[in-house]
Amino acid sequence: MNMDVDVAIIGLGPAGLQAAIHAARKKVSVVALGKSDSSALKKAEVENYFGIPLANGQDLLRIGREQAQRFGASIVEEDVIHLTKDGDTFKIITENDLEVRSKAVILAMGIRRAKLNVPGEKDFLGRGVSYCASCDAGFFRNRAVAVIGEESEAAESAILLSEYASQVYWVHRELKVSPRMLEKVAGKKVTMVPGDPARIVGEGSVTGLELKDGQRLDVQGVFITLGAKGSMDLALELGILPDPSGKISVDENCRTEMEMVYACGDVTGSPWQLARAVGQGSVAGENAAKAVRQGKA
Structure with a gap:
């Protein structure tokens, strides 16, 4: 045809x-x-x-x-x-x-969007999982969120989300950002969490992020910023x-x-x-x- x-x-x-x-x-x-x-x-x-x-x-x-x-x-x-x-x-x-x-x-x-490829990522897309902080930050006012990533996009997302969320966890393995960027992050309500995500959990919407070391972060949003x-x-x-x-x-x-x-x-x-x-x-x-x-x- x-x-x-x-x-x-x-x-x-x-x-x-x-x-x-x-x-x-x-x-x-x-x-x-x-x-x-x-x-x-x-x-x-x-x-x-x-x-x-x-x-x-x-x-x-x-x-x-x-x-x-x-x-x-x-x-x-x-x-x-x-x-x-x-x-x-x-x-x-x-x-x-x-x-x-x-x-x-x-x-x-x-x-x-680069995927994390963990259980729960696809299930909760649009219900707590996001790939764009500038698009969705406003939906997480006074809520706890996690940002996953190692590079400047993750840092910028964490900084932006700190203006809305009650708590921001930045989950990372090996950081690949400049000292200047880390200084900017340090001035915000962002908690650095070294580790590997294992699964995103929830009931209807996101309620937590579990790491491979057994740690669980009680969050309502997960922002995946892997590029x-x-x-x-x-x-x-x-x-x-x-x-x-x-x-x-x-x-x-x-x-x-x-x-x-x-x-x-x-x-x-x-x-x-x-x-x-x-x-x-x-x-x-x-x-x-x-x-x-x-x-x-």
């Missing part, structure tokens, strides 16, 4: 769906591909988005998908396994051998190289180094916030559609 479109968007998270909405409103043909289950927003609660006091991430994704379809975008729930360029046309192959040819591509694949990387395989196949920090570089119009290729959302770097993803998605969708209509990037 083949499909020819003006704009193909890879990713069904908030950035990809917003790009689909804006591109489709410009009256160009649009398809957005991916798995909606892969979006980190799906299991999140949102309280810091303009005009919405509190929202369920799954509901936002459903509404965004319906909006994109209402404006004429097609949605394909299939993973993209190949992305190449043939002359002036981009060729996309999905897991079920659907072939999509497009004039422009928007990369909105998000990032893969994150963009889903870069497709970008690399196309010939777009990530920068040293692992993100795709874009200009103010969300254009990448390759003509007619745009990127938006978490794949372009932090902060990993809904508002930023949506804002970049609108810019990428608008400019990709405009470029197609004008016949240039």
